Amino acid sequence: MSENAATKDSAIVRFRALTTQIKHYEELLGVVYWDMRTGAPRKGIAQRSEAVGTLSSEMFRLSTSAEMGELLDELDGAGADGELTDVDRKLIKETRKEYERNLKIPPELYREYVVLTSQAETEWEEAKAKSDFKGFLPYLKQIIDYNRRFIALWGVKGTPYDTLLDMYEPGTTTADLDRLFGELRHRLVPLAADIAQRGDKPDTAFLQGKFDKAAQKRFSLYTLGQMGYDFEAGRLDESVHPFATGLSTGDVRITTRYLEDDLTSALFGTIHECGHALYEQNVDPKLNGTPLCGGTSMGIHESQSRLWENMIGRSRGFWERYLPELKKEFPAQLEGIEAEAFYRGINVVEPSLIRIEADELTYNLHIMIRYEIEKMLFNEDLEPERLEEVWNAKYKEALGIEPSNAGEGVLQDVHWSGGMFGYFPSYSLGNMYAAQMLKTAERELPTLFEDIAAGRLLPLKEWLTEKVYRHGKMLEPGEIIERITGEPLRSDYLCDYLEEKYKAIYRLG
Amino acid sequence: MSENAATKDSAIVRFRALTTQIKHYEELLGVVYWDMRTGAPRKGIAQRSEAVGTLSSEMFRLSTSAEMGELLDELDGAGADGELTDVDRKLIKETRKEYERNLKIPPELYREYVVLTSQAETEWEEAKAKSDFKGFLPYLKQIIDYNRRFIALWGVKGTPYDTLLDMYEPGTTTADLDRLFGELRHRLVPLAADIAQRGDKPDTAFLQGKFDKAAQKRFSLYTLGQMGYDFEAGRLDESVHPFATGLSTGDVRITTRYLEDDLTSALFGTIHECGHALYEQNVDPKLNGTPLCGGTSMGIHESQSRLWENMIGRSRGFWERYLPELKKEFPAQLEGIEAEAFYRGINVVEPSLIRIEADELTYNLHIMIRYEIEKMLFNEDLEPERLEEVWNAKYKEALGIEPSNAGEGVLQDVHWSGGMFGYFPSYSLGNMYAAQMLKTAERELPTLFEDIAAGRLLPLKEWLTEKVYRHGKMLEPGEIIERITGEPLRSDYLCDYLEEKYKAIYRLG
Known part of the structure; x- marks a missing residue:
């Protein structure tokens, strides 16, 4: 050619x-x-x-x-x-x-x-x-070794790990992340402690049932439809590790994982991946077929998945509208559960082992652990043999619990097997981007949460299409957040959001 | 590289x-x-x-x-x-x-x-x-036009259509096919007429039920297992037009199509595609990754699919063993049906519109129609606009029935949409190769049909692996059939086989 x-x-x-x-x-x-x-x-x-x-x-x-x-x-x-x-x-x-x-x-x-x-x-x-x-x-060991050699070949600016970070979030450094994660730790660790000591713990018994896989699948498909996912430009499948992949604007696929003893895994996994997919399906068609067709960074990508998953999917209003629909699939398991109780139950804060099933608050601790380990691997030459031991020690220290095996510990995520070192921080960056964007969305869409409580999710999707999705890679992450909110990325919108949400749920004065 | x-x-x-x-x-x-x-x-x-x-x-x-x-x-x-x-x-x-x-x-x-x-x-x-x-x-029109231009560029030896045939069955010409199809017509048309006039028509009422798709799928999977299909080197899916595709010896996929009002479509479709798949899965691993890894011609490929589908899958012995298994899935629909009645029912000879659901005898007439139309397109410049009209007229003439719409007529096959002109004769060549091979197999595996009636299908699979599959493209079609049977391809083995089988089924003296 x-x-x-x-x-x-x-x-x-x-x-x-x-x-x-x-x-x-x-x-x-x-x-x-x-x-x-x-x-x-x-x-x-x-x-x-x-x-x-x-x-x-x-x-x-x-x-x-x-x-x-x-x-x-x-x-x-x-x-x-x-x-x-x-x-x-x-x-x-x-x-x-x-x-x-x-x-x-x-x-x-x-x-x-x-x-x-x-x-x-x-x-x-x-x-x-x-x-x-x-x-x-x-x-x-081999994958880590290759990455170390790549860093040496690319050349180190700042620290070796910065060289990896730049691939997923252009311009973000270890120094930036140390500061941002420091701010998160400063406000969120006390909040988590306060919740553990004084909080009024939500009831989660109703989440402990047996949930038929076919019914979960039907509800996943229903939710995707409500969010405006275009099924003629995508499909839903199953995989061990859920993911979304944008092959072109006309083919953006999602996978999820159904656990019969856990309703929330597929539920929020599907909404999360749909957030990624809405981004990829709604890039301006003029970029189709060019390398600019896709999300601009992993941080912005995760902002969309986590905004939909948590700030919408785990909101009070969402379940006012959709709990009755979910009850149609699981009438016995959810009998007598009201929206408020459901909302509180799905937002329980609990130290846990599995990142993708963690609550919004402790989730950032899971990310911090991975961030610290990756820094050790590339900036301090941590031996890969010690990964499991270091992983377990960090969980013990940060969350007070320890994996009983590698499947629920150091082997739980797909990222490292694909060589994606430097990706994990994107999740917390995404949370911060999302909270900052949501603040502007609430101002520009004054009926946002009324709309959601009435099952009108499309105005938000359209607002995000206009502000984020359609641009593809035409704008840098920093340009996107500045254009929307008028300022660079800050950690306090996320901290404010989490504080307000969880103080109410845990009835802390 | x-x-x-x-x-x-x-x-x-x-x-x-x-x-x-x-x-x-x-x-x-x-x-x-x-x-x-x-x-x-x-x-x-x-x-x-x-x-x-x-x-x-x-x-x-x-x-x-x-x-x-x-x-x-x-x-x-x-x-x-x-x-x-x-x-x-x-x-x-x-x-x-x-x-x-x-x-x-x-x-x-x-x-x-x-x-x-x-x-x-x-x-x-x-x-x-x-x-x-x-x-x-x-x-x-465009696809036909491209093929006409390709023929002109490749150069015509014999007739233009010969140039296309050579891609699917190297060395086979229009003259060969005119002769072979002529011989088939000479013996099979009178046989079909005899059956229609004097035959004792099998009862097929038990095939007219409603057959749950999930149960059909289970039985398809069971049958694949019995045939020695390696599920770690393949998978079964659904598609509008069933096919098998060999991506490597370790990944040979099958599709089938389940019709709730027709038990036989998926049943024999699956066995057919499995025949193709056994060929591709059992090529000598030393050919893996080379262009020689795969079937040597479409005629030999179809000989394997049609041998398994018809000569084994529609044999008396096969259903002695497997009817009780099928009854476990469809106890009500098949109540009181014995192996002999089932065998006769699935071998009913009937002029029909859909090639892939045709019986073994009239199947060759479906192929002849396509062969004649393709010859007209490339040797006589038939206008594509006339295809539907010509198709319907030929069905009327050869089978005495006419499609009521293009879906069950000229649009029924995928081949032309993929540009595969010259492929169809492979099916009848496959029938002839298969009958000729089977004759040798019966001699070299003296307990062949006892084995099948006892559910031991693997000796045949191993014999075919030794004689056909393992060679991949290392041998030409002509070399394969001569090595196995000691003579070139002949039509009379197929005619003998069909005559013997159908005279017994239709109780013609």
């Missing part, structure tokens, strides 16, 4: 074709990864990982090719400027950044890493099911 | 790497095609088709690249011969053939065609559901 076009077209036309080719490969690999995590036969995984490695390497080769370098140099010059659209200019900037980064990695090293992580995700699933930390350790 | 390797490695090493790269791309595209036909969201199809077009074009570019030409020339010389394995030699031969063919197609034309057919399969599904021939006609 690119070879043929090279002879006749202008630089921008060739550049658009080359970046589109890379995006197309990414889309196809996205389908294959989705498939590997939703039911691909296990005997095919090793061979599939090789095939994935081959195409990923080709993407990598294209993104670091001499042709790419020449096109970027030509387009960075002033000559072509008249021809360029805003989208082109942003595309050039982002592609340049990735070009410079990728150029530092030897292609063979990259290929090995892709094959390794592609296979490791499947191995992780098994190791998690068997709580077999030792069995997964060889993979983990 | 190939670029880097080019500098240091020998020709055969570079050749293996390049053909593996192409095979890897084919495997990834296989996953994407499977996904498109088992539930990909419709709003993503147009964009996905572009992405598929991009990667298919790249495969095409690699297979016709100057590097490929140079490697083939170098390897065709005698110098490298000492290094070459048998697999290498066959790989060189097959790659050369495809290279010569692909070199004649302009890459842009190829890309357009891939995007068109990829999108057309989804459009076909809708058009079929709505019986909208006119709506699908624009796609069909």
Whole structure:
């Protein structure tokens, strides 16, 4: 493709074709990864990982090719400027950044890493099911080792871990996170302690039933519909670790996990992933097929999933409207439960082992633990062999409880098996972005919570589409939050929100 | 990949790497095609088709690249011969053939065609559901037009249609098929007439019930297990048009279609696709990852699906063993039905509209109709606008019945929407290959039908693995049938088999 076009077209036309080719490969690999995590036969995984490695390497080769370098140099010059659209200019900037980064990695090293992580995700699933930390350790050691080598090749600015953070939340450093997490700790730890000592603990007995999987699935589908998820541009499946994947604006898939003894896992998991999906489904169609079609950072992405999951999905108003619907599926289990009791029950604060099932308040402690461990791995050369021990000690210290096995401990998250070191802070950043955005939304949509209590979720979806979703990667995370709220990211909106919410729930004066 | 390797490695090493790269791309595209036909969201199809077009074009570019030409020339010389394995030699031969063919197609034309057919399969599904021939006609016209242009570019040997046939059954010509179909017509049309006039028609009332989909699915899964389908190397899904796809020996997927008012559709559809899957799962692992990993021709492939579906799955012995199992799922519907009655009922001969639900005898007439229409399209320039009219007239003439709409007529098959003109004859070739192979199997496995009646299906699977499956594309179709049976393909084994079977069922002296 690119070879043929090279002879006749202008630089921008060739550049658009080359970046589109890379995006197309990414889309196809996205389908294959989705498939590997939703039911691909296990005997095919090793061979599939090789095939994935081959195409990923080709993407990598294209993104670091001499042709790419020449096109970027030509387009960075002033000559072509008249021809360029805003989208082109942003595309050039982002592609340049990735070009410079990728150029530092030897292609063979990259290929090995892709094959390794592609296979490791499947191995992780098994190791998690068997709580077999030792069995997964060889993979983990290799993945960490590759990341350490990548950091050395990319070059360290600030601390080594900063180099990883920059991939998920451009511009955010360890110093920023130390400050933000410090502020969160300063206000949230006392709040949690106050709740534990003086709070009026909600009743959660009604959540301890047996909840038929088919009924849970029906309610998940119903909720997605209410949130404005477009089923003609997506589908809901099951996987060990729930995820959302945006392959194009017309194909944004969600997975969830149904636990028969836990109603809330699939319920809030589905709403969470739907928040991601609404973002990807509502990017401006003019960005479709370009590398700018997608969320701008993991922090902003998580702001959308966690805003929908917690600030809407765990709000009082939401359950005024939707508890009667949920009762249609589970009449016996929820008999006599009123909206207020349900609301309090699903917002119980409790030290727990599993991040994705944690309450909004202690959730940030789960993230802090991962953040601290990742910093140790990359800034202090923590030995991977010690991960389980360090993990357990940190849970003991921060939450007062300890995993009884690796499946509910250090192996619980998929991220490390895919090499996603530096991702976890995005969740707490997301919580902070979300609280800050919500403050503005409440001002600009004066009937927001009345609407939600009446089952009108679409005005909020439209507001977020206008402010966040449609821009795709055209705006940086910092630009988004400043444009919406008039100021940079701050931790106190989240602290205020949590304080107000939980003081009321726990009846603290 | 190939670029880097080019500098240091020998020709055969570079050749293996390049053909593996192409095979890897084919495997990834296989996953994407499977996904498109088992539930990909419709709003993503147009964009996905572009992405598929991009990667298919790249495969095409690699297979016709100057590097490929140079490697083939170098390897065709005698110098490298000492290094070459048998697999290498066959790989060189097959790659050369495809290279010569692909070199004649302009890459842009190829890309357009891939995007068109990829999108057309989804459009076909809708058009079929709505019986909208006119709506699908624009796609069909373009696909036919592309095929006519391809034939002109490849060059006509014999007749234009021969050029298409050669892709699915190398070496088979229109002249061969005219002869073979002529022989089939000569013996099978009188047999069908005799059955209609004098036969003792089996009772089929018990097949007209309502059959729960979940129960059908359970029985499909059970049957796959009995046949030795490896579920760790495959999965069963649903699609509008059932298919099997071999992505690697470790990932061979099947789809089926459950009709609540028709027990036999999923039952025999599943066995049919499992026949294809056993072939692909049992190719010698040493061929895995090479382009030789897969069935050698569509005729041999269909011989396996149709041997299992009809000669085993519709045999008397099979139902002696498995009717009691089927009754566990459908006790009311099958109450009082004995194996003999069931066997006769599922083998009723009846002119019908839908090929994939036709009995073994009239099935070949369905194929003849398609063969004749395809010949008209490519050898006599039939206008695509006339396809529905010609289709209906041929059904009227050959089977005495006429479709009431395009969904049960000209739009019933997926093949043409994917551009697969020249494929249909493979089904009847498959029937002939299968009958000829079975004759040898009965001699070499003297307890074959006793085994089947006792539920021991694996000896046959192992015999076929030894004789057919393990060879992959290492042997030509003609070599396979000659090695097994000692003679080339003949029509009379099929005619003998059908005569014997149906005279007994219809109690004709």
